[in-house]
Amino acid sequence: MKALMRKHFVSNHYYKKLYKKLQGLSQRTRSVDEYYKKIEIMIFRANILEAREATMTRFLNRLNRKIVNIIELQYYIKLEYMLHMTTKTERQFKRKRGHDNDSI
Numbered sequence: 001m002k003a004l005m006r007k008h009f010v011s012n013h014y015y016k017k018l019y020k021k022l023q024g025l026s027q028r029t030r031s032v033d034e035y036y037k038k039i040e041i042m043i044f045r046a047n048i049l050e051a052r053e054a055t056m057t058r059f060l061n062r063l064n065r066k067i068v069n070i071i072e073l074q075y076y077i078k079l080e081y082m083l084h085m086t087t088k089t090e091r092q093f094k095r096k097r098g099h100d101n102d103s104i
Contacts, residue, residue, distance in 0.1 A: 018046035026062035032086045035063070052079050059083075066093060 022042040027035040039059055043050070050058075056079050060068060063086065070089045076082040 015046055018042060019048070022046060022048070022058075027064050027067075032063070032067070032083070032090045035059075036083055055079060056082055 022039070025035075025038060025042065030038065036059060039055070043055070056076075059079070060071065060082070063071070067086055067089050071082065071086055074082075074085050076085060
């Protein structure tokens with residue numbers, strides 16, 4: 001029933017617009033968690049069905065470069081593990097930045 005309602009009331013233009021927005025989404029100033037949640041919401045709203053590996057690649061490709069440089073050295077199989085490693089890496093960078101500011 002939901003699929004029928006969507007097909008009838010939601011235009012293809014809406015899905016194309018969401019998909020384009022998803023393609024351009026990157027972490028920028030968001031936290032890793034905020035960035036990942038935004039991806040999940042957009043995938044859900046755009047009604048995209050993709051393999052977890054594709055989602056992992058999408059997530060990794062648009063992370064901030066400093067985090068990617070660390071994460072690419074790690075071995076991960078599941079999206080949840082990669083997400084855990086990226087949040088852990090982000091916390092380490094924030095902690096280091098805090099210590100650098102203490103010495104000023």
